[in-house]
Amino acid sequence: MKKRIFITRKIPAEIKSGLEQDFNVEMWEEEHIPVPIRILEEKISQCDGLFCLLTEQIDAQLLEKAKSLKVISNMAVGFNNIDVETATKHGIAVTNTPGVLTETTADLTFALLMATARRIPEAEQYLRSGEWETWSPMLLTGQDIWGTTLGLIGLGRIGTAVVKRAKGFGMKVIYTSRTQKPEVEKQLEITYKPLDDLLQRADFICVMTPYTKETENLISTEQFNLMKSNAILINTARGGIVNEEALVEAIQTKKIWGAGLDVFESEPISKDDPLLQLPNVVTLPHIGSASIQTRMRMARLAAENVKKVLLEEDCHYILNPNYKNGAMYR
Structure with missing residues (x-):
């Protein structure tokens, strides 16, 4: 059975279709409306991988519902929207997209x-x-x-x-x-x-x-x-x-x-x-990385991150300390 990924905002079709080759992918189809918290709670309780933006607050309360979640892939360099410490306690990898922007x-x-x-x-x-x-x-x-x-x-x-x-x-x-x-x-x-x-x-x-x-x-x-x-x-x-x-x-x-x-x-x-x-x-409305080329690179890297973690391949952008190949070492 394929692992499940939930994407919290509409991303380019080619990025989504690339993930669909290996996973069951569901995506919130809105571009300008954040995913409602009740839907995010539902999806995070069901998915193995979460592809999210800075607009989603992935806090300790939400992570308590993440029963099968293995990775949170943030399409951003910053990650202050994610409780990395709690994610680490739950064995959930957190990744970001540095360098490309x-x-x-x-x-x-x-x-x-x-x-x-x-x-x-x-x-x-x-x-x-x-x-x-x-x-x-x-x-x-x-x-x-x-x-x-x-x-x-x-x-x-x-x-x-x-x-x-x-x-x-x-x-x-x-x-x-x-x-x-x-x-x-x-x-x-x-x-x-x-x-x-x-x-x-x-x-x-x-x-x-x-x-x-x-x-x-x-x-x-x-x-x-x-x-x-x-x-x-x-x-x-x-x-x-x-x-x-x-x-x-x-x-x-x-x-x-x-x-x-x-x-x-x-x-x-x-x-x-x-x-x-x-x-x-x-x-300005938070457009620091908003060029067509860079946003495509960010989306592509975020997709690669979630894919590599779920397939237990080496991922260079994991933020948790002591994480390697699908296991958390404390």
């Missing part, structure tokens, strides 16, 4: 930085609304990018890729990280700084660190008070790393100049959220 997310990060600094969405709306009547010296003036200082909070794959783009703009790059990286510093000609020092020096601050208990609300009132008045905050990591109430206050009181956000504490963000009322905040 690095360059695409770095592109978006730098595009967001540029759009915020040069007020591109605001200028585009100004033109479309018919307000543009003449040229004037200070009309929609923004901040320079070339020759400024970029501060990175976190220096993983995506952060390193952002450094390479920043170098093309003649930016000086400083970074802070849980561990200092001398080899990378030498290779990329960047400098390590403690967080408080970085916040005081940087013109642009990019949040690139994973979301953990330690990084929750890492950037809040105290940190905004250290920043330059012309500083721009960019967040393409996770919303909970930045305290949004403190961010709104920092921009309204001109402690910092603006912000570019692809992620939020609660997603989707409410249309009435104060952040959306601020003209010098550029907001």
Whole structure:
């Protein structure tokens, strides 16, 4: 009897059909509506493999219903939506899709930085609304990018890729990280700084660190008070790393100049959220990896992960410690 896989959102047909060669596959057919929790509870109690997105909260309560589940394949790099510790206790492998979205997310990060600094969405709306009547010296003036200082909070794959783009703009790059990286510093000609020092020096601050208990609300009132008045905050990591109430206050009181956000504490963000009322905040609907090529690579890798675990083949993207070939070693 074939093992069963449940896919929590509509994915490309070719990815689904590839899995159907070896497994019984059922898929929630909606593209824009998350699978209801009652259906997810039902399916997770029946399936051997779960192919899911960041929108699904796979918590301890849900995992208690997963009687035959062997693997949770997250179509994302981040995995804070999954209780990995509880999954491990139940002998369930958890996988993600790192690497394939690095360059695409770095592109978006730098595009967001540029759009915020040069007020591109605001200028585009100004033109479309018919307000543009003449040229004037200070009309929609923004901040320079070339020759400024970029501060990175976190220096993983995506952060390193952002450094390479920043170098093309003649930016000086400083970074802070849980561990200092001398080899990378030498290779990329960047400098390590403690967080408080970085916040005081940087013109642009990019949040690139994973979301953990330690990084929750890492950037809040105290940190905004250290920043330059012309500083721009960019967040393409996770919303909970930045305290949004403190961010709104920092921009309204001109402690910092603006912000570019692809992620939020609660997603989707409410249309009435104060952040959306601020003209010098550029907001995007979590599209960091949203190129056709990258999303296909992510889906393909997520499918490969669930397949390899269920067939007890070596899988390089298992997040649980001490897991190998279908068994959990404690």
